[in-house]
Amino acid sequence: MSIFSRLSDIVNANINAILARAEDPRKIIRLIIQEMEDTLVEVRSSAVQTLAERREIERRVAAALRDESEWERKAELALSRDREDLARGALQARAHAAKMRGTLEDQLSEINRGLAQQNDDIAKLQNKLADAKSREKALVSRTNIASSRVRLRERIYDERMNDAFSRFEQVERNLDELEGRADSFDLGRRTLEDELAGLEADATVDSDLDALKRKLRQRAGGDPASGNASGGGRSLASPEDAQS
Template sequence: MSIFSRLSDIVNANINTLVARAEDPRKIIRLIIQEMEDTLVEVRSSAVQTIAERKELERRMAQLARDEAEWERKAELALTHNREDLARGALQARTHLAKTREGLRTQHEQIVSGLAQQNDDIAKLQAKLADAKSREQALMSRASIANSRVKLRERLYDERIGDAFGRFEQVERNLDALEGRVESFDLGRRTLEQEIEGLEADSAVETELAAMRARLRKRDEAPSAPAVEGPETTRS
């Protein structure tokens, strides 16, 4: 039975390590996937051939078992006719067939064991292949995003963009200067709203002053309370 040497290399490979070493991760992971797919096809083809060999061995062993039984029947028949020489020859033929069948049985066991190992390797390879394809999709998405970001950064740091932003800043400074000139004409001038607010504030102050004067005048005009005489003044 043929076991491909690169199968175990791929099954045991660390895909992350292979990708990290590659200058172009997309290229190396594509090569890994292609190698896995090719190997999977070859291993399955080999497994089909091995299964056919196993079935052929099983047919031969079954036929040998039938032949053994037939020679044993012939040996018994010879004995019933007092032909020990023929019975001995039949038993020798049966023994030869039994040895041949035992050799085929050992070969059959080896093939069955190899098929089990091969089936395990195929399962591992399929898992690795699915993982690689999943990583390929994620890698393509990351590469696309990274390329878009690089292009955007290149445009942002392009001298023409810098010049354009410099012109914007100059326009803003010119507008600031123009607005400053307009505001300078209004310095020292009070708007109508400001004038009215001033009048309202003056009126409130005058009202409060008038109320304060009234309180003071009322307090001054209030009569003084008469002095109270003490006990010594009464006795005199």
């Protein structure tokens, strides 16, 4: 079974259990990283055992090769002494050693393929673990922000909060009424500032009225259509001039 299939089974089982209990999403993030770290340690430990097994098989292959060479030497020696029967036996022993070496070499090839796959899986798992750790802070930060928003919304829409604001509004209405009662005592009373302001307003109106009178006199005195010559006819007098 691939380590990723096994890891997926473990993580999914634990995540489903956490989701069923509606637990904090940060626990899921930490769980995934923890499972990856534990799996990486386990796979490395398994790789160490496989490497030890490979070294053992390599030693046995080397011993089988030495046996082959030794039996061949003995077969040559037997033939040199005209002992064909011994030479035949030595060759049979060499063939047995060669067969054993072939079996060991097949095992060694299988182990090497497994180690290559393990090495590839470990590299992939290390990359995924590094990526998970780099994203953990961002995910935890998003989770904290979301949790804070939920708590804030819960407080905003809490009935106790609404009651508190209703009391604030009642206090404001009471204060408005109190200020209105205080202002009512000043109704109909003219202060010194009010009287001075009235005098200033009257003075401004009088000044504007005098200016308007002068303008009308100047217009009447210099208008040819009025039937008066320049400097000869009787000028139009204002009611104030007639009284004087």
